[in-house]
Amino acid sequence: MSTDLQSRTAARPAKRAPKPTGPWRSNIGLKIAMAVSGVLLVLFIIVHMAGNLHVFEGREEMNAYAHGLRTLGEPLLPHETVLWVLRVGLIVLAAVHIWSAVVLTRRSLAARPVRYHSRKPAKGESRHAVATMRWGAAVLVLFVAWHLLDLTFRTVNPVKDVPDAYGAVVATFSPERWPVTVFYLLALVALGFHLRHGVWSAVQTIAGPDTKWRKRTQAVALAVALVVVVGFAIVPLSVTFGLVK
Amino acid sequence: MKLKLRIWRQSSADAKGRMVSYELDDVSEDASFLEMLDVLNERLIAEGDDPVAFDHDCREGICGACSLVIDGQPHGPQAATTTCQLHMRKFKDGDSIDIEPWRAGAFPVIKDLVVDRSAFDRIIQAGGYISAPTGTAPDAHAVPIPKQDADAAFSAAACIGCGACVAACPNGSGMLFMGAKVAHLGLTPQGQPERATRVLGMVAAHDEAGFGGCTNTGECAAACPKEIGLDVIGRLNADFRKAAIRAA
Numbered sequence: 001m002s003t004d005l006q007s008r009t010a011a012r013p014a015k016r017a018p019k020p021t022g023p024w025r026s027n028i029g030l031k032i033a034m035a036v037s038g039v040l041l042v043l044f045i046i047v048h049m050a051g052n053l054h055v056f057e058g059r060e061e062m063n064a065y066a067h068g069l070r071t072l073g074e075p076l077l078p079h080e081t082v083l084w085v086l087r088v089g090l091i092v093l094a095a096v097h098i099w100s101a102v103v104l105t106r107r108s109l110a111a112r113p114v115r116y117h118s119r120k121p122a123k124g125e126s127r128h129a130v131a132t133m134r135w136g137a138a139v140l141v142l143f144v145a146w147h148l149l150d151l152t153f154r155t156v157n158p159v160k161d162v163p164d165a166y167g168a169v170v171a172t173f174s175p176e177r178w179p180v181t182v183f184y185l186l187a188l189v190a191l192g193f194h195l196r197h198g199v200w201s202a203v204q205t206i207a208g209p210d211t212k213w214r215k216r217t218q219a220v221a222l223a224v225a226l227v228v229v230v231g232f233a234i235v236p237l238s239v240t241f242g243l244v245k
Numbered sequence: 246m247k248l249k250l251r252i253w254r255q256s257s258a259d260a261k262g263r264m265v266s267y268e269l270d271d272v273s274e275d276a277s278f279l280e281m282l283d284v285l286n287e288r289l290i291a292e293g294d295d296p297v298a299f300d301h302d303c304r305e306g307i308c309g310a311c312s313l314v315i316d317g318q319p320h321g322p323q324a325a326t327t328t329c330q331l332h333m334r335k336f337k338d339g340d341s342i343d344i345e346p347w348r349a350g351a352f353p354v355i356k357d358l359v360v361d362r363s364a365f366d367r368i369i370q371a372g373g374y375i376s377a378p379t380g381t382a383p384d385a386h387a388v389p390i391p392k393q394d395a396d397a398a399f400s401a402a403a404c405i406g407c408g409a410c411v412a413a414c415p416n417g418s419g420m421l422f423m424g425a426k427v428a429h430l431g432l433t434p435q436g437q438p439e440r441a442t443r444v445l446g447m448v449a450a451h452d453e454a455g456f457g458g459c460t461n462t463g464e465c466a467a468a469c470p471k472e473i474g475l476d477v478i479g480r481l482n483a484d485f486r487k488a489a490i491r492a493a
Contacts, residue, residue, distance in 0.1 A: 023448070023485070027420075027452050027456075027459070028482055031458055109457075111351065111416055111455055111457030116348055117253075118343040119317045124466065130462050130464075204482065205459075206482070208479040209483060210476065211475075214479065
């Protein structure tokens with residue numbers, strides 16, 4: 001008689017059940033949250049970039065545009081209502097985007113507790129992303145903080161008069177404040193790399209599989225990144241080199 | 246050819262490991278990478294040392310057992326090739342070669358270069374199957390499948406579950422493996438009944454095992470010996486989105 005079955009040890013007691021986390025807390029669920037919030041933030045960035053170009057129409061047009069943003073929806077709605085709805089929306093989007101990124105990054109770091117001794121350079125489809133997405137994100141967070149203090153709250157801007165948006169732009173990018181311009185351009189480079197990967201990565205995460213469309217969205221991502229970087233960069237460069245005074 | 250090897254030695258799961266150097270003098274260019282390790286092990290055994298433990302089985306590139314990170318690349322420098330099908334003629338005389346195990350929290354080292362890949366088994370148990378009626382096999386043409394779907398499912402089914410995708414991923418993610426299974430089973434009519442529960446179950450088992458998330462860098466697809474593409478991860482994402490929305 002075989003003793004195999006009798007000698008087999010009892011099954012180990014089941015491990016403590018993990019606390020229930022719905023599908024939206026999973027790695028893919030959070031990634032979809034990051035992708036959706038990211039796409040909406042990209043739309044904001046494109047509108048913001050286009051709005052900035054009013055600076056080339058002169059002081060009055062630019063300030064009228066800035067005023068228009070505050071009075072949007074009037075007289076139907078009270079002063080700055082639409083502006084604040086948009087601002088709260090942006091804050092929520094940024095919070096979702098950053099929170100999901102932090103949770104996923106922590107899980108990723110925990111997923112490789114022991115590192116490799118020898119590493120070869122990345123050779124995947126989006127090899128720059130490994131090096132640029134997370135550091136770039138840190139640069140962008142610092143930049144947004146500075147940018148709000150500079151051009152929204154004017155705390156660090158010489159022009160305290162809020163309705164004079166044109167004056168604030170010209171003052172902050174003046175040649176003697178060159179570190180401000182350099183930081184602005186550095187943040188734009190980080191944003192460009194972020195979009196070049198982020199845009200197609202978001203589409204792949206939300207929409208799905210097709211290889212042909214992946215190649216197309218990669219091309220679109222590169223185009224969006226270039227347009228956004230150039231569109232934003234010409235404003236401070238024009239001020240620094242005296243084209244806008 | 247002469248080789249200088251640096252190999253990860255770790256006597257047990259709990260022991261602390263380290264890279265140990267070995268020199269081999271007379272390696273044939275026609276030897277496979279695993280045969281080169283066999284030669285080293287014969288010498289170690291003759292000298293009374295503990296041979297280097299490594300996983301291997303078919304040595305034909307189809308079983309998915311071999312699992313070495315060679316010079317920082319899972320399965321070594323040759324594209325679309327498992328370690329066992331890699332030959333020493335790909336290296337130069339006097340080369341020094343680093344050999345490490347797959348590195349992932351979900352793949353703990355058992356000994357030297359052998360890792361425990363049962364986390365993949367748990368993902369398969371959570372949904373990598375179809376329910377098929379018993380009885381005689383149905384006629385092959387009883388269930389028509391569009392050629393495009395059949396081809397895509399077949400490409401995904403080429404996955405041998407070796408885990409090179411996890412080893413290559415900067416996030417230690419198992420998404421390419423999981424995507425291959427979801428695509429392989431979800432593209433055919435036979436896989437439809439479990440399609441939603443499959444993806445939700447597999448993703449839950451994947452996260453529970455401690456794999457990281459996907460950042461679409463593509464390192465997995467570049468390392469895959471069976472050339473599984475990033476499209477399967479897109480399919481996984483789309484299936485997950487649909488199933489999660491329906492489950493909510």
